[in-house]
Amino acid sequence: MSFLRTLLAFSLLFQGQGGHSQSSQSLKQEVDKVLYLDSKVDFERSPGISIALFIGDSTYTFHYGRADRAAATAPTDTTLYELGEVxxxxxxxxxxxxxxxxxxxxxxxxxxxxxxxxxxxxxxxxxxxxxxxxxxxxxxxxxxxxxxxxxxxxxxxxxxxxxxxxxxxxxxxxxxxxxxxxxxxxxxxxxxxxxxxxxxxxxxxxxxxxDPLGLSWTHLQEDSAFLRFYAAGYDKSGKQTARWQLEAFEPALGLRSNLLDLIRFCRLFL
Missing domain, CATH: 3.40.710.10 (DD-peptidase/beta-lactamase superfamily)
Known part of the structure; x- marks a missing residue:
């Protein structure tokens, strides 16, 4: 299941007044530091990472690693992740x-x-x-x-x-x-x-x-219209796995979404 091996992060960092003058490149350097030095993210365990930063009315997105190792595709704002307990x-x-x-x-x-x-x-x-x-x-x-x-x-x-x-x-x-x-x-x-x-x-x-919140990317059942956007999931050995069918646990674990919709969702509550 991709939420086990592909990390989706959306952050509320850098909301101070000084943050508004930061360029996208300087923000990326800050994010790089958090990922590589502070958190020491293991890209074997979390092959793809998508991050959104909110600074005032502005939103910045950053992507790392691969959404699919076999295809060597990088994640983007439209990459769909299994949200798990989110x-x-x-x-x-x-x-x-x-x-x-x-x-x-x-x-x-x-x-x-x-x-x-x-x-x-x-x-x-x-x-x-x-x-x-x-x-x-x-x-x-x-x-x-x-x-x-x-x-x-x-x-x-x-x-x-x-x-x-x-x-x-x-x-x-x-x-x-x-x-x-x-x-x-x-x-x-x-x-x-x-x-x-x-x-x-x-x-x-x-x-x-x-629908009322305009979250058109977010869904439960695997949809053929979205197939090319799904991030691949991997087990602990690194083997690619199929996306889980959650049945009774859909309300607890089953949604799939991307940064575009999650940014919109978060903004509604800020």
Whole structure:
């Protein structure tokens, strides 16, 4: 999966007043220093890197390495990366938009909007999931045992399978849980939103977030129209791998995007 071996970075560095007088070349020298000296980026592990810097109203982009080693192509502003857990920012925006429209309540319990077999989820609130305070584990219990294809570990994990096998710690109503990062939180939120609205998560995200914000490059399902823009992914041995199919975990891990859309997305919140 490319987000494992191709680093996507977008930074808010150099926002001081003095930054406005810096040239693109001097900024690149600063970025070079961070990459090569301070961070000592390993281009064997992260073959391609794309960076955006915001300075006032100006945006600068820099690219390093290769988007595809075999083709020896360099990344550009349009290179599409698998965002991995950055996807959760977009799912959070979706949930807040639905709440703003009165379609769900952040303090509402999960089972109010989603049919789940495990009664221990009854006390989990939407807000707890948003903040990773649900107490859910990072991955479902026994997840590794159910992997059919190691190169596509989520490929056979449908939303129905996910909801059927999901279990949660019993939390007393109103009792705050400590922070515990879990992809399950956002898989659950995506399923909740889709079931609540009677739409697929893909369609709902497109209608509520991506299209209204003008994020035309950002998408979930692999699209033939974008094939030439995808960065290649590599495993730990350096072997090129296929792009993962995320199924139930699309709301937590599944988006693909590029600097053009991520810059636009970030600017909306600055």
């Amino acid at each position: 996807t959760q920012l977009f799912t959070a925006v979706l949930i807040h938009r639905l709440a703003g429209q009165g379609l769900l309540e952040l303090e509402g319990v999960v089972e109010k909007y989603l049919s789940v077999p495990d009664s221990s989820l009854a006390h989990l609130s939407v807000r707890q999931c948003l903040r990773h305070r649900s107490g859910l584990p990072r991955l479902p219990e026994g997840f590794g045992e159910r992997i059919v294809d190691p190169d596509n570990p989520y490929g056979n994990y449908s939303t129905q399978t996910f909801l059927t096998q999901l279990t949660a710690p019993v939390l007393h109503s109103g009792e705050p849980a400590t922070y515990r990062f879990s992809n399950l939180n956002y898989a659950l939120l995506g399923a909740l939103a889709a079931q609540r609205q009677g739409q697929t998560y893909d369609r709902l995200l497109r209608d509520q977030v991506l």
